[in-house]
Amino acid sequence: MNQAIAFAPGELDRAAHLRNADTTFKDSRARTMVFWRGKLLADADDRPMQVALDHPALGDAREPAIFLGLTDNGPRFAADLPLWTPPEDASTIGQFVDQSLQVHPAWPTAKFVEVRSVMPTLSRLDGELVATGRALLGWHGSHRFCANCGSQSMVESAGWVRKCPQCGTQHFPRTDPVVIMAITSGDNLLLGRGPSWPEGMYSLLAGFVEPGETIEAAVRREVVEESGIAVGTVR
Known part of the structure; x- marks a missing residue:
């Protein structure tokens, strides 16, 4: 299919x-x-x-x-x-x-x-x-309320902006950077699973990139956090 x-x-x-x-x-x-x-x-x-x-x-x-x-x-x-x-x-x-x-x-x-x-x-x-x-x-x-003053914000630009009517602060859609990585050792691929996932369901490891963190550093940190395994070169 x-x-x-x-x-x-x-x-x-x-x-x-x-x-x-x-x-x-x-x-x-x-x-x-x-x-x-x-x-x-x-x-x-x-x-x-x-x-x-x-x-x-x-x-x-x-x-x-x-x-x-x-x-x-x-x-x-x-x-x-x-x-x-x-x-x-x-x-x-x-x-x-x-x-x-x-x-x-x-x-x-x-x-x-x-x-x-x-x-x-x-x-x-x-x-x-x-x-x-x-x-x-x-x-x-x-994000219905202004992060600057706490007032309820209003939708503008057909949903692509929120503006606070009290302090005038504009808020824009949030996008969070993430990494997902294929960790290999020879022909082996590291996979993980959550305890609530269906039987037989696995995933590559992934996680959020922290502020000021490089993609490579995020890969190393997330792999250690989720599996306890230290990785080598990230490419």
């Missing part, structure tokens, strides 16, 4: 020059993906649902949909529904492996799915849209 590579070069025109233009929201072809607690609303084939911006169910959104960019089929957005509460059990949400599905009454044939589970099957364009939308919505959800 051929699979797309998530985060490979995509086809999305981010159209930053339109982030302050009302025309993108008024375009009749504009559609939004829908997220809830980081999970994606997907159809029966695990493809992102594309919903009209004036859909009544988007009333459960706390803030306006985020403009992601332009596609051949029109503007694309991402919306979050933090005010909706599903009847299904949501206790596994946020865990590394979340196989639960939530169904919104407005879309009875669709379901909210863990993004990690569908990412390998998405097209390059959909993968870029989903990754961008989920990351931006996650940032908005955890």
